[in-house]
Amino acid sequence: MATMRRKAVPYLLISPTVALIAAFLVYPIGSVAYYSLQNRNLTRPWADGFAGLENFRRMLFEDELFWHSLGFTAKWVIVEVGLQLLLGLALALIVNESFIGRALARSLVFSPWAVSGVLTTGIWILLYTPGTGVLRFLGRPEAAVLGNPDTVFPAVIVAELWRGVPFFAILLLAGLQGIPGELYEAASVDGAGRLRRFRHVTLPQLRDAIVLATLLRSVWEFNNVDLLYTLTGGGPAQVTTTLPLYVAQRAVDSKDFGYGSALTMAGFVILLFCSILYLRLSRFGAQR
Amino acid sequence: MSAPRSAAPGRRGRVLRLYAPLGLYLLFTIVPFYWMLVFALTPAGSTAPVPWPVTFDHFATVWNGLGYAVFFRNSVIVGVWSLAVTTVLAVMGGYALARYRFRGRTLFMVVLLCTQFIPGAMMLIPLFTIFKSLHLINSLGSLIVADTVFNLPLSIILMSGFVSAVPFSVEEAAMVDGCTRPRAFLAVVLPQLRPGLIAVGSFAFIHTWNNFLFALMFVSRQDSFTIPVGLSYTIGEYSADFGALAAGGVVAALPVVCVFAVVQRYLVRGISAGAVKG
Numbered sequence: 001m002a003t004m005r006r007k008a009v010p011y012l013l014i015s016p017t018v019a020l021i022a023a024f025l026v027y028p029i030g031s032v033a034y035y036s037l038q039n040r041n042l043t044r045p046w047a048d049g050f051a052g053l054e055n056f057r058r059m060l061f062e063d064e065l066f067w068h069s070l071g072f073t074a075k076w077v078i079v080e081v082g083l084q085l086l087l088g089l090a091l092a093l094i095v096n097e098s099f100i101g102r103a104l105a106r107s108l109v110f111s112p113w114a115v116s117g118v119l120t121t122g123i124w125i126l127l128y129t130p131g132t133g134v135l136r137f138l139g140r141p142e143a144a145v146l147g148n149p150d151t152v153f154p155a156v157i158v159a160e161l162w163r164g165v166p167f168f169a170i171l172l173l174a175g176l177q178g179i180p181g182e183l184y185e186a187a188s189v190d191g192a193g194r195l196r197r198f199r200h201v202t203l204p205q206l207r208d209a210i211v212l213a214t215l216l217r218s219v220w221e222f223n224n225v226d227l228l229y230t231l232t233g234g235g236p237a238q239v240t241t242t243l244p245l246y247v248a249q250r251a252v253d254s255k256d257f258g259y260g261s262a263l264t265m266a267g268f269v270i271l272l273f274c275s276i277l278y279l280r281l282s283r284f285g286a287q288r
Numbered sequence: 289m290s291a292p293r294s295a296a297p298g299r300r301g302r303v304l305r306l307y308a309p310l311g312l313y314l315l316f317t318i319v320p321f322y323w324m325l326v327f328a329l330t331p332a333g334s335t336a337p338v339p340w341p342v343t344f345d346h347f348a349t350v351w352n353g354l355g356y357a358v359f360f361r362n363s364v365i366v367g368v369w370s371l372a373v374t375t376v377l378a379v380m381g382g383y384a385l386a387r388y389r390f391r392g393r394t395l396f397m398v399v400l401l402c403t404q405f406i407p408g409a410m411m412l413i414p415l416f417t418i419f420k421s422l423h424l425i426n427s428l429g430s431l432i433v434a435d436t437v438f439n440l441p442l443s444i445i446l447m448s449g450f451v452s453a454v455p456f457s458v459e460e461a462a463m464v465d466g467c468t469r470p471r472a473f474l475a476v477v478l479p480q481l482r483p484g485l486i487a488v489g490s491f492a493f494i495h496t497w498n499n500f501l502f503a504l505m506f507v508s509r510q511d512s513f514t515i516p517v518g519l520s521y522t523i524g525e526y527s528a529d530f531g532a533l534a535a536g537g538v539v540a541a542l543p544v545v546c547v548f549a550v551v552q553r554y555l556v557r558g559i560s561a562g563a564v565k566g
Contacts, residue, residue, distance in 0.1 A: 009388065011390065013381060028414030035413065035414070111548055116500060118498075118540070126320075127323055174556050230520050272405070
Protein backbone atom coordinates (compact mmCIF):
# COMPACT_ATOMS: atom_id res chain seq x y z
CA MET A 1 0.00 0.00 0.00
CA ALA A 2 2.80 2.38 0.92
CA THR A 3 4.63 1.77 -2.36
CA MET A 4 1.40 2.20 -4.31
CA ARG A 5 0.95 5.63 -2.75
CA ARG A 6 4.56 6.58 -3.34
CA LYS A 7 4.30 5.62 -7.00
CA ALA A 8 1.28 7.87 -7.40
CA VAL A 9 3.04 10.98 -6.03
CA PRO A 10 4.73 12.24 -9.24
CA TYR A 11 1.49 11.69 -11.18
CA LEU A 12 -0.45 13.68 -8.62
CA LEU A 13 2.11 16.47 -8.84
CA ILE A 14 1.92 16.78 -12.62
CA SER A 15 -1.81 16.05 -13.00
CA PRO A 16 -3.05 19.70 -12.92
CA THR A 17 -0.48 20.66 -15.56
CA VAL A 18 -1.38 17.69 -17.74
CA ALA A 19 -5.07 18.55 -17.47
CA LEU A 20 -4.47 22.21 -18.42
CA ILE A 21 -2.24 21.32 -21.37
CA ALA A 22 -4.69 18.70 -22.60
CA ALA A 23 -7.69 21.01 -22.37
CA PHE A 24 -6.16 24.26 -23.66
CA LEU A 25 -3.34 23.17 -25.98
CA VAL A 26 -3.83 19.62 -27.26
CA TYR A 27 -7.60 19.70 -27.68
CA PRO A 28 -7.57 23.09 -29.48
CA ILE A 29 -5.03 21.81 -32.01
CA GLY A 30 -7.34 18.91 -32.77
CA SER A 31 -10.25 21.29 -33.14
CA VAL A 32 -8.30 23.47 -35.59
CA ALA A 33 -7.84 20.41 -37.79
CA TYR A 34 -11.61 19.82 -37.60
CA TYR A 35 -12.61 23.43 -38.29
CA SER A 36 -10.27 23.65 -41.26
CA LEU A 37 -12.62 21.23 -43.03
CA GLN A 38 -15.70 23.31 -42.17
CA ASN A 39 -17.37 26.48 -43.32
CA ARG A 40 -17.46 28.45 -40.15
CA ASN A 41 -17.91 32.19 -39.92
CA LEU A 42 -19.26 33.85 -36.77
CA THR A 43 -20.79 36.66 -38.84
CA ARG A 44 -22.62 34.21 -41.16
CA PRO A 45 -23.68 31.26 -38.94
CA TRP A 46 -26.40 30.13 -41.39
CA ALA A 47 -23.74 29.11 -43.94
CA ASP A 48 -21.82 26.85 -41.54
CA GLY A 49 -21.29 23.24 -42.51
CA PHE A 50 -18.91 20.65 -43.89
CA ALA A 51 -16.61 22.08 -46.55
CA GLY A 52 -14.17 19.28 -47.27
CA LEU A 53 -10.94 20.59 -48.70
CA GLU A 54 -12.55 23.75 -50.07
CA ASN A 55 -10.71 26.03 -47.57
CA PHE A 56 -7.37 24.54 -48.58
CA ARG A 57 -8.16 24.82 -52.28
CA ARG A 58 -8.98 28.52 -51.83
CA MET A 59 -5.81 29.04 -49.82
CA LEU A 60 -3.45 27.34 -52.26
CA PHE A 61 -4.90 28.45 -55.57
CA GLU A 62 -6.86 31.67 -55.09
CA ASP A 63 -5.31 33.52 -52.18
CA GLU A 64 -2.39 35.62 -53.33
CA LEU A 65 -2.02 37.16 -49.89
CA PHE A 66 -1.34 33.68 -48.43
CA TRP A 67 1.66 33.14 -50.72
CA HIS A 68 2.84 36.68 -50.26
CA SER A 69 2.60 36.40 -46.46
CA LEU A 70 4.67 33.20 -46.56
CA GLY A 71 7.47 34.98 -48.42
CA PHE A 72 7.44 37.91 -46.04
CA THR A 73 7.35 35.58 -43.00
CA ALA A 74 10.55 33.86 -44.18
CA LYS A 75 12.27 37.17 -44.85
CA TRP A 76 11.16 38.57 -41.48
CA VAL A 77 12.29 35.55 -39.44
CA ILE A 78 15.64 35.08 -41.18
CA VAL A 79 16.73 38.74 -41.15
CA GLU A 80 15.45 39.42 -37.64
CA VAL A 81 16.89 36.29 -36.00
CA GLY A 82 20.20 36.56 -37.87
CA LEU A 83 20.76 40.14 -36.74
CA GLN A 84 19.59 39.37 -33.20
CA LEU A 85 22.08 36.50 -32.98
CA LEU A 86 25.03 38.64 -34.15
CA LEU A 87 24.24 41.59 -31.90
CA GLY A 88 23.16 39.37 -29.00
CA LEU A 89 26.40 37.38 -29.11
CA ALA A 90 28.49 40.55 -29.22
CA LEU A 91 26.52 42.02 -26.33
CA ALA A 92 26.79 38.83 -24.24
CA LEU A 93 30.58 38.74 -24.76
CA ILE A 94 30.85 42.39 -23.71
CA VAL A 95 28.78 42.16 -20.52
CA ASN A 96 30.52 38.89 -19.60
CA GLU A 97 33.82 40.80 -19.16
CA SER A 98 34.39 42.30 -15.75
CA PHE A 99 34.30 46.10 -15.51
CA ILE A 100 33.03 48.73 -13.13
CA GLY A 101 29.27 49.22 -13.34
CA ARG A 102 28.66 45.86 -15.01
CA ALA A 103 25.51 45.07 -13.03
CA LEU A 104 23.96 48.40 -13.97
CA ALA A 105 25.00 48.04 -17.63
CA ARG A 106 23.41 44.58 -17.74
CA SER A 107 20.14 45.82 -16.25
CA LEU A 108 19.98 48.65 -18.76
CA VAL A 109 20.81 46.76 -21.95
CA PHE A 110 18.55 43.83 -21.04
CA SER A 111 15.58 45.98 -20.02
CA PRO A 112 13.76 46.18 -23.41
CA TRP A 113 13.23 42.41 -23.09
CA ALA A 114 10.55 43.14 -20.48
CA VAL A 115 8.63 45.48 -22.76
CA SER A 116 5.55 44.37 -24.72
CA GLY A 117 5.16 44.50 -28.48
CA VAL A 118 2.42 47.11 -28.20
CA LEU A 119 4.60 49.35 -26.05
CA THR A 120 7.47 48.90 -28.51
CA THR A 121 5.08 50.16 -31.17
CA GLY A 122 4.12 53.16 -29.04
CA ILE A 123 7.74 54.11 -28.44
CA TRP A 124 8.89 53.68 -32.04
CA ILE A 125 5.91 55.57 -33.43
CA LEU A 126 7.15 58.50 -31.35
CA LEU A 127 10.62 58.02 -32.82
CA TYR A 128 9.53 57.53 -36.42
CA THR A 129 6.77 60.10 -36.86
CA PRO A 130 7.99 63.19 -38.74
CA GLY A 131 7.98 66.24 -36.50
CA THR A 132 8.24 64.29 -33.25
CA GLY A 133 10.86 61.69 -34.07
CA VAL A 134 14.60 61.64 -33.71
CA LEU A 135 15.09 61.58 -37.47
CA ARG A 136 14.66 65.35 -37.57
CA PHE A 137 17.96 65.62 -35.67
CA LEU A 138 19.58 63.53 -38.39
CA GLY A 139 18.44 65.95 -41.06
CA ARG A 140 15.53 64.00 -42.56
CA PRO A 141 12.55 65.98 -41.29
CA GLU A 142 9.83 64.78 -43.67
CA ALA A 143 10.58 61.06 -43.87
CA ALA A 144 7.45 59.06 -43.03
CA VAL A 145 9.31 55.76 -42.76
CA LEU A 146 6.30 53.62 -41.80
CA GLY A 147 4.11 54.70 -44.72
CA ASN A 148 6.69 54.05 -47.40
CA PRO A 149 6.95 50.47 -48.74
CA ASP A 150 10.71 50.95 -49.29
CA THR A 151 11.58 52.01 -45.75
CA VAL A 152 8.97 50.16 -43.69
CA PHE A 153 10.94 46.88 -43.57
CA PRO A 154 14.17 48.29 -42.06
CA ALA A 155 12.03 50.40 -39.73
CA VAL A 156 10.17 47.42 -38.22
CA ILE A 157 13.38 45.35 -38.17
CA VAL A 158 15.15 48.00 -36.04
CA ALA A 159 12.19 48.35 -33.67
CA GLU A 160 12.04 44.59 -33.12
CA LEU A 161 15.84 44.39 -32.72
CA TRP A 162 15.60 46.87 -29.88
CA ARG A 163 13.32 44.48 -28.02
CA GLY A 164 14.71 41.15 -29.30
CA VAL A 165 18.50 41.40 -28.89
CA PRO A 166 18.36 41.23 -25.05
CA PHE A 167 16.75 37.76 -25.19
CA PHE A 168 19.71 36.41 -27.16
CA ALA A 169 22.17 38.22 -24.92
CA ILE A 170 20.55 36.75 -21.78
CA LEU A 171 20.50 33.17 -23.13
CA LEU A 172 24.06 33.36 -24.49
CA LEU A 173 25.36 35.01 -21.32
CA ALA A 174 23.93 32.08 -19.36
CA GLY A 175 25.77 29.79 -21.78
CA LEU A 176 29.04 31.74 -21.45
CA GLN A 177 28.90 31.46 -17.68
CA GLY A 178 28.69 27.68 -18.02
CA ILE A 179 32.03 27.42 -19.87
CA PRO A 180 34.75 26.13 -17.49
CA GLY A 181 37.54 28.67 -16.98
CA GLU A 182 40.20 25.93 -17.29
CA LEU A 183 39.47 25.68 -21.00
CA TYR A 184 40.57 29.30 -21.49
CA GLU A 185 43.60 28.82 -19.27
CA ALA A 186 44.65 25.74 -21.22
CA ALA A 187 44.19 27.60 -24.52
CA SER A 188 46.23 30.54 -23.21
CA VAL A 189 49.02 28.22 -22.09
CA ASP A 190 49.04 26.79 -25.63
CA GLY A 191 49.59 30.33 -26.89
CA ALA A 192 46.11 30.97 -28.36
CA GLY A 193 45.25 34.67 -28.73
CA ARG A 194 41.88 36.26 -28.06
CA LEU A 195 40.44 35.48 -31.50
CA ARG A 196 41.59 31.87 -31.50
CA ARG A 197 40.24 31.32 -28.01
CA PHE A 198 36.89 32.66 -29.23
CA ARG A 199 36.91 30.39 -32.28
CA HIS A 200 38.16 27.21 -30.64
CA VAL A 201 36.77 27.45 -27.11
CA THR A 202 33.83 29.88 -26.91
CA LEU A 203 32.00 29.05 -30.14
CA PRO A 204 32.09 25.22 -29.83
CA GLN A 205 31.07 25.45 -26.17
CA LEU A 206 28.18 27.80 -27.01
CA ARG A 207 27.00 25.70 -29.94
CA ASP A 208 23.98 24.10 -28.29
CA ALA A 209 22.96 27.36 -26.64
CA ILE A 210 23.12 29.14 -30.01
CA VAL A 211 21.14 26.44 -31.80
CA LEU A 212 18.48 26.41 -29.09
CA ALA A 213 18.27 30.21 -28.90
CA THR A 214 17.97 30.67 -32.66
CA LEU A 215 15.31 27.97 -32.88
CA LEU A 216 13.23 29.30 -29.98
CA ARG A 217 13.58 32.82 -31.31
CA SER A 218 12.65 31.83 -34.86
CA VAL A 219 9.45 30.25 -33.60
CA TRP A 220 8.87 33.32 -31.49
CA GLU A 221 9.47 35.80 -34.31
CA PHE A 222 7.30 33.70 -36.60
CA ASN A 223 4.63 33.96 -33.92
CA ASN A 224 5.27 37.64 -33.20
CA VAL A 225 2.08 39.41 -34.13
CA ASP A 226 1.80 42.16 -31.50
CA LEU A 227 4.38 44.50 -32.99
CA LEU A 228 3.39 44.20 -36.65
CA TYR A 229 -0.34 44.26 -35.84
CA THR A 230 -0.05 47.59 -34.04
CA LEU A 231 2.95 49.22 -35.79
CA THR A 232 2.08 48.64 -39.45
CA GLY A 233 -1.13 46.58 -39.37
CA GLY A 234 0.55 44.51 -42.08
CA GLY A 235 0.77 47.55 -44.36
CA PRO A 236 1.44 49.65 -46.28
CA ALA A 237 -0.36 47.70 -49.01
CA GLN A 238 0.13 44.50 -46.95
CA VAL A 239 3.86 44.30 -47.61
CA THR A 240 4.52 43.51 -43.93
CA THR A 241 1.83 40.83 -43.41
CA THR A 242 3.20 37.59 -41.92
CA LEU A 243 1.17 34.39 -41.97
CA PRO A 244 0.25 34.50 -38.24
CA LEU A 245 -0.67 38.18 -38.59
CA TYR A 246 -2.92 37.23 -41.50
CA VAL A 247 -4.52 34.52 -39.31
CA ALA A 248 -4.96 36.93 -36.41
CA GLN A 249 -6.59 39.53 -38.67
CA ARG A 250 -8.93 36.85 -40.06
CA ALA A 251 -9.82 35.78 -36.51
CA VAL A 252 -10.18 39.22 -34.93
CA ASP A 253 -11.61 41.23 -37.81
CA SER A 254 -13.59 39.02 -40.16
CA LYS A 255 -14.33 36.11 -37.74
CA ASP A 256 -13.87 33.65 -40.62
CA PHE A 257 -12.87 30.70 -38.41
CA GLY A 258 -13.04 27.96 -41.05
CA TYR A 259 -10.63 29.62 -43.45
CA GLY A 260 -8.51 30.92 -40.57
CA SER A 261 -8.18 27.34 -39.30
CA ALA A 262 -6.96 26.17 -42.70
CA LEU A 263 -4.32 28.92 -42.64
CA THR A 264 -3.39 27.82 -39.09
CA MET A 265 -2.91 24.22 -40.23
CA ALA A 266 -0.60 25.44 -42.99
CA GLY A 267 1.37 27.39 -40.37
CA PHE A 268 1.71 24.36 -38.09
CA VAL A 269 2.96 22.12 -40.89
CA ILE A 270 5.51 24.69 -42.09
CA LEU A 271 6.76 25.39 -38.56
CA LEU A 272 7.06 21.69 -37.71
CA PHE A 273 8.88 20.93 -40.95
CA CYS A 274 11.33 23.81 -40.56
CA SER A 275 12.03 23.02 -36.88
CA ILE A 276 12.82 19.36 -37.55
CA LEU A 277 14.95 20.27 -40.55
CA TYR A 278 16.87 22.82 -38.49
CA LEU A 279 17.49 20.44 -35.59
CA ARG A 280 18.75 17.73 -37.97
CA LEU A 281 21.00 20.08 -39.95
CA SER A 282 22.51 21.55 -36.79
CA ARG A 283 22.89 18.09 -35.19
CA PHE A 284 21.64 19.50 -31.89
CA GLY A 285 23.00 17.76 -28.79
CA ALA A 286 25.27 15.50 -30.88
CA GLN A 287 28.42 14.20 -29.21
CA ARG A 288 31.52 15.95 -30.45
CA MET B 289 40.59 37.10 -19.18
CA SER B 290 44.33 37.31 -19.73
CA ALA B 291 47.03 39.71 -18.62
CA PRO B 292 47.68 42.37 -21.26
CA ARG B 293 51.23 42.34 -22.57
CA SER B 294 51.75 45.96 -21.62
CA ALA B 295 49.46 48.39 -19.83
CA ALA B 296 48.92 51.11 -22.46
CA PRO B 297 47.87 49.07 -25.56
CA GLY B 298 45.79 46.93 -23.21
CA ARG B 299 43.80 49.93 -22.09
CA ARG B 300 43.31 51.26 -25.61
CA GLY B 301 42.22 47.77 -26.69
CA ARG B 302 39.76 47.66 -23.84
CA VAL B 303 38.17 50.95 -24.89
CA LEU B 304 37.80 49.77 -28.48
CA ARG B 305 36.68 46.27 -27.57
CA LEU B 306 34.50 47.01 -24.59
CA TYR B 307 33.49 50.55 -23.77
CA ALA B 308 32.90 51.92 -27.28
CA PRO B 309 30.48 49.19 -28.46
CA LEU B 310 28.83 49.04 -25.04
CA GLY B 311 28.33 52.80 -25.06
CA LEU B 312 26.80 52.71 -28.54
CA TYR B 313 24.48 49.89 -27.57
CA LEU B 314 23.45 51.65 -24.35
CA LEU B 315 22.53 54.67 -26.46
CA PHE B 316 20.38 52.51 -28.75
CA THR B 317 18.65 51.02 -25.67
CA ILE B 318 18.10 54.17 -23.69
CA VAL B 319 17.21 56.82 -26.30
CA PRO B 320 13.78 55.27 -27.07
CA PHE B 321 12.91 55.11 -23.35
CA TYR B 322 14.17 58.65 -22.90
CA TRP B 323 12.14 59.91 -25.85
CA MET B 324 8.97 58.42 -24.38
CA LEU B 325 9.66 60.12 -21.03
CA VAL B 326 10.25 63.48 -22.76
CA PHE B 327 6.88 63.32 -24.53
CA ALA B 328 5.07 62.11 -21.41
CA LEU B 329 6.41 64.99 -19.31
CA THR B 330 6.31 67.99 -21.65
CA PRO B 331 3.24 70.03 -22.68
CA ALA B 332 1.65 69.26 -26.05
CA GLY B 333 3.37 71.00 -28.96
CA SER B 334 6.78 71.14 -27.31
CA THR B 335 9.55 69.82 -29.52
CA ALA B 336 12.42 70.36 -27.08
CA PRO B 337 14.69 67.33 -26.59
CA VAL B 338 14.65 67.77 -22.80
CA PRO B 339 11.65 67.35 -20.46
CA TRP B 340 11.32 70.97 -19.39
CA PRO B 341 8.95 72.52 -18.29
CA VAL B 342 7.54 69.42 -16.62
CA THR B 343 3.81 68.71 -16.61
CA PHE B 344 1.80 65.74 -15.32
CA ASP B 345 -1.30 66.60 -17.36
CA HIS B 346 -0.80 63.69 -19.76
CA PHE B 347 -0.78 61.21 -16.89
CA ALA B 348 -4.01 62.69 -15.51
CA THR B 349 -5.54 62.40 -19.00
CA VAL B 350 -4.72 58.72 -19.52
CA TRP B 351 -5.32 57.61 -15.92
CA ASN B 352 -8.72 59.25 -15.48
CA GLY B 353 -9.94 60.26 -18.93
CA LEU B 354 -8.87 57.26 -21.03
CA GLY B 355 -9.55 54.66 -18.33
CA TYR B 356 -6.01 53.48 -17.63
CA ALA B 357 -6.86 53.20 -13.93
CA VAL B 358 -9.27 50.37 -14.83
CA PHE B 359 -6.90 48.78 -17.39
CA PHE B 360 -4.11 48.88 -14.83
CA ARG B 361 -6.26 47.16 -12.20
CA ASN B 362 -7.30 44.46 -14.70
CA SER B 363 -3.70 43.85 -15.73
CA VAL B 364 -2.62 43.54 -12.09
CA ILE B 365 -5.43 41.03 -11.36
CA VAL B 366 -4.58 38.86 -14.38
CA GLY B 367 -0.82 39.15 -13.79
CA VAL B 368 -0.92 38.25 -10.08
CA TRP B 369 -3.30 35.31 -10.56
CA SER B 370 -1.25 33.92 -13.41
CA LEU B 371 1.95 34.41 -11.40
CA ALA B 372 0.50 32.56 -8.39
CA VAL B 373 -0.98 29.61 -10.30
CA THR B 374 2.05 29.25 -12.59
CA THR B 375 4.52 29.27 -9.70
CA VAL B 376 2.63 26.70 -7.60
CA LEU B 377 2.14 24.32 -10.54
CA ALA B 378 5.74 24.84 -11.68
CA VAL B 379 7.07 23.86 -8.24
CA MET B 380 4.90 20.73 -8.25
CA GLY B 381 5.84 19.73 -11.79
CA GLY B 382 9.48 20.71 -11.42
CA TYR B 383 9.79 18.68 -8.21
CA ALA B 384 8.21 15.64 -9.87
CA LEU B 385 10.63 15.87 -12.82
CA ALA B 386 13.72 16.44 -10.68
CA ARG B 387 13.12 13.93 -7.90
CA TYR B 388 11.16 11.01 -9.38
CA ARG B 389 11.84 8.52 -12.16
CA PHE B 390 8.35 7.57 -13.27
CA ARG B 391 6.78 6.01 -16.33
CA GLY B 392 5.87 8.72 -18.83
CA ARG B 393 8.46 11.16 -17.49
CA THR B 394 10.26 11.42 -20.83
CA LEU B 395 6.94 11.81 -22.67
CA PHE B 396 5.95 14.62 -20.28
CA MET B 397 9.28 16.38 -20.93
CA VAL B 398 8.87 16.03 -24.69
CA VAL B 399 5.32 17.42 -24.53
CA LEU B 400 6.53 20.40 -22.49
CA LEU B 401 9.27 21.12 -25.04
CA CYS B 402 6.90 20.67 -27.99
CA THR B 403 4.46 23.24 -26.60
CA GLN B 404 7.20 25.83 -27.17
CA PHE B 405 6.57 25.42 -30.88
CA ILE B 406 2.85 26.23 -30.67
CA PRO B 407 2.32 29.83 -31.73
CA GLY B 408 -0.18 31.65 -29.53
CA ALA B 409 -1.47 33.62 -32.51
CA MET B 410 -2.48 30.36 -34.17
CA MET B 411 -4.48 29.31 -31.10
CA LEU B 412 -6.78 32.35 -31.09
CA ILE B 413 -9.60 30.67 -33.01
CA PRO B 414 -9.87 27.37 -31.10
CA LEU B 415 -9.33 29.02 -27.70
CA PHE B 416 -12.01 31.59 -28.48
CA THR B 417 -14.43 28.76 -29.24
CA ILE B 418 -13.57 26.96 -25.99
CA PHE B 419 -13.88 30.07 -23.82
CA LYS B 420 -17.15 30.91 -25.51
CA SER B 421 -18.60 27.52 -24.54
CA LEU B 422 -17.28 28.03 -20.99
CA HIS B 423 -18.91 31.52 -20.88
CA LEU B 424 -15.52 33.07 -20.15
CA ILE B 425 -15.51 35.54 -23.06
CA ASN B 426 -15.22 39.11 -21.72
CA SER B 427 -14.04 37.76 -18.37
CA LEU B 428 -10.55 38.14 -16.98
CA GLY B 429 -10.74 34.41 -16.18
CA SER B 430 -10.12 33.53 -19.83
CA LEU B 431 -6.90 35.56 -19.80
CA ILE B 432 -5.70 34.02 -16.52
CA VAL B 433 -6.27 30.50 -17.88
CA ALA B 434 -4.74 31.11 -21.32
CA ASP B 435 -1.71 33.00 -20.03
CA THR B 436 -1.06 30.39 -17.32
CA VAL B 437 -1.19 27.54 -19.84
CA PHE B 438 1.29 29.30 -22.10
CA ASN B 439 3.61 30.20 -19.18
CA LEU B 440 3.62 26.75 -17.58
CA PRO B 441 5.83 24.53 -19.77
CA LEU B 442 8.94 26.70 -19.70
CA SER B 443 8.36 27.48 -16.00
CA ILE B 444 8.31 23.77 -15.14
CA ILE B 445 11.50 23.10 -17.11
CA LEU B 446 13.24 26.04 -15.38
CA MET B 447 11.99 24.99 -11.95
CA SER B 448 13.15 21.39 -12.33
CA GLY B 449 16.65 22.78 -12.92
CA PHE B 450 16.44 24.70 -9.66
CA VAL B 451 15.14 21.66 -7.72
CA SER B 452 17.94 19.47 -9.10
CA ALA B 453 20.47 22.01 -7.86
CA VAL B 454 19.31 21.38 -4.26
CA PRO B 455 21.10 18.20 -3.08
CA PHE B 456 18.75 15.37 -2.21
CA SER B 457 20.86 14.65 0.89
CA VAL B 458 19.50 17.71 2.72
CA GLU B 459 15.98 16.36 2.24
CA GLU B 460 17.04 12.89 3.37
CA ALA B 461 18.67 14.32 6.47
CA ALA B 462 15.43 16.09 7.41
CA MET B 463 13.47 12.89 6.86
CA VAL B 464 15.91 10.93 9.03
CA ASP B 465 15.24 13.53 11.70
CA GLY B 466 11.57 12.54 11.57
CA CYS B 467 10.09 14.92 9.00
CA THR B 468 7.56 13.57 6.52
CA ARG B 469 8.50 14.20 2.89
CA PRO B 470 6.08 17.15 2.43
CA ARG B 471 7.35 18.69 5.67
CA ALA B 472 10.95 18.15 4.62
CA PHE B 473 10.14 19.85 1.32
CA LEU B 474 8.55 22.88 2.97
CA ALA B 475 11.19 23.24 5.67
CA VAL B 476 14.39 22.51 3.75
CA VAL B 477 13.88 22.61 -0.02
CA LEU B 478 11.47 25.49 -0.53
CA PRO B 479 13.66 28.12 1.17
CA GLN B 480 16.54 27.12 -1.12
CA LEU B 481 14.28 27.52 -4.16
CA ARG B 482 13.91 31.25 -3.56
CA PRO B 483 15.91 32.34 -6.66
CA GLY B 484 13.90 29.88 -8.74
CA LEU B 485 10.58 31.14 -7.37
CA ILE B 486 11.62 34.72 -8.13
CA ALA B 487 12.79 33.88 -11.67
CA VAL B 488 9.72 31.84 -12.59
CA GLY B 489 7.24 34.18 -10.92
CA SER B 490 8.60 37.32 -12.52
CA PHE B 491 8.84 35.60 -15.88
CA ALA B 492 5.16 34.62 -15.64
CA PHE B 493 4.12 38.09 -14.50
CA ILE B 494 5.99 39.91 -17.27
CA HIS B 495 4.62 37.61 -19.98
CA THR B 496 1.09 37.95 -18.72
CA TRP B 497 1.34 41.70 -18.29
CA ASN B 498 2.53 42.05 -21.88
CA ASN B 499 0.16 39.64 -23.59
CA PHE B 500 -1.83 41.52 -26.19
CA LEU B 501 -3.46 39.09 -28.62
CA PHE B 502 -5.38 36.98 -26.08
CA ALA B 503 -6.70 40.12 -24.40
CA LEU B 504 -7.64 41.63 -27.76
CA MET B 505 -9.48 38.49 -28.88
CA PHE B 506 -11.17 37.29 -25.68
CA VAL B 507 -12.22 40.61 -24.20
CA SER B 508 -14.22 43.25 -26.03
CA ARG B 509 -15.82 45.18 -23.15
CA GLN B 510 -13.84 48.27 -22.26
CA ASP B 511 -14.10 47.72 -18.49
CA SER B 512 -12.25 44.41 -18.94
CA PHE B 513 -9.43 45.76 -21.13
CA THR B 514 -5.86 45.18 -20.04
CA ILE B 515 -3.03 47.69 -20.44
CA PRO B 516 -1.72 46.46 -23.84
CA VAL B 517 -5.22 46.57 -25.37
CA GLY B 518 -5.83 50.04 -23.91
CA LEU B 519 -2.48 51.19 -25.25
CA SER B 520 -3.24 49.81 -28.72
CA TYR B 521 -6.43 51.91 -28.80
CA THR B 522 -4.47 54.98 -27.68
CA ILE B 523 -2.04 54.35 -30.56
CA GLY B 524 -4.89 53.95 -33.01
CA GLU B 525 -7.25 56.73 -31.99
CA TYR B 526 -5.08 59.42 -30.51
CA SER B 527 -2.11 59.20 -32.81
CA ALA B 528 -2.04 62.99 -32.90
CA ASP B 529 -1.92 63.19 -29.09
CA PHE B 530 1.65 62.03 -28.54
CA GLY B 531 1.65 63.15 -24.92
CA ALA B 532 -1.16 60.73 -24.04
CA LEU B 533 0.49 57.95 -26.04
CA ALA B 534 3.80 58.47 -24.23
CA ALA B 535 2.17 58.72 -20.79
CA GLY B 536 0.22 55.51 -21.47
CA GLY B 537 3.50 53.90 -22.47
CA VAL B 538 5.14 54.94 -19.21
CA VAL B 539 2.22 53.45 -17.24
CA ALA B 540 2.59 50.20 -19.22
CA ALA B 541 6.38 50.06 -18.85
CA LEU B 542 6.85 51.01 -15.21
CA PRO B 543 5.76 47.79 -13.44
CA VAL B 544 7.57 45.36 -15.75
CA VAL B 545 10.76 47.39 -16.03
CA CYS B 546 10.90 47.68 -12.21
CA VAL B 547 10.27 43.94 -11.75
CA PHE B 548 12.88 43.21 -14.39
CA ALA B 549 15.55 45.45 -12.86
CA VAL B 550 15.23 43.56 -9.56
CA VAL B 551 15.14 40.00 -10.94
CA GLN B 552 17.45 40.27 -13.95
CA ARG B 553 20.36 38.43 -12.30
CA TYR B 554 18.12 35.59 -11.10
CA LEU B 555 16.90 35.19 -14.66
CA VAL B 556 20.36 34.58 -16.09
CA ARG B 557 21.14 32.17 -13.26
CA GLY B 558 17.81 30.42 -13.74
CA ILE B 559 18.44 29.83 -17.43
CA SER B 560 21.93 28.49 -16.64
CA ALA B 561 20.47 26.10 -14.06
CA GLY B 562 17.80 24.89 -16.49
CA ALA B 563 20.30 24.56 -19.32
CA VAL B 564 22.88 22.67 -17.27
CA LYS B 565 20.26 20.13 -16.31
CA GLY B 566 18.87 19.86 -19.83
